[in-house]
Amino acid sequence: MQNKAFTLILAASAVIVLIISTLLAFPKVTKKEEEKTIPNNKPYVLINNKKINIEIADSNIKHQLGLSGRKELSKDSGMLFIFPKDSYPLFWMKDMNFPLDLIWISDEKIVWINKNVPLPPANTRDENLKIYQSPKPVNYVLEINANQVDEFLFTTGMEVKFVNFNFDS
16 A cells, blocks of 8 residues: 555656646747737738738728727727728718828728818717718728828828738628
């Protein structure tokens, strides 16, 4: 009986030593190091060599909600609205808490820009909200923080490159 207990203790000790040596042989990867090794598959656009991280609005519900009600939009981020080709979508600033720049895109080119679209006055009725629309047909609208169009030197005619997008879903 003593011999069996001794064998069990010896086996358990060996397992513990094996676990500890394995943990010491493979140091813990920090969050920062992990971010470097895991590819970023989040969608973004490149305009004028500037990366804009994107949230996609590709349904009627997402189109209606957009960025309204949010407190802010992080720098270098935006919301990309996807529409059928040759659309003339209408935008307004209902329930917005910060001004925006609207970038109207046809295929992979900027065709129109609304800079520094202001918040509507408080208590503006829906029927009195200003409507924004491109004079040219589009299939994408990109909303970014106001004044970033000027900061990043975006202009009409610039190419828009879509990265990590799956347009078939």
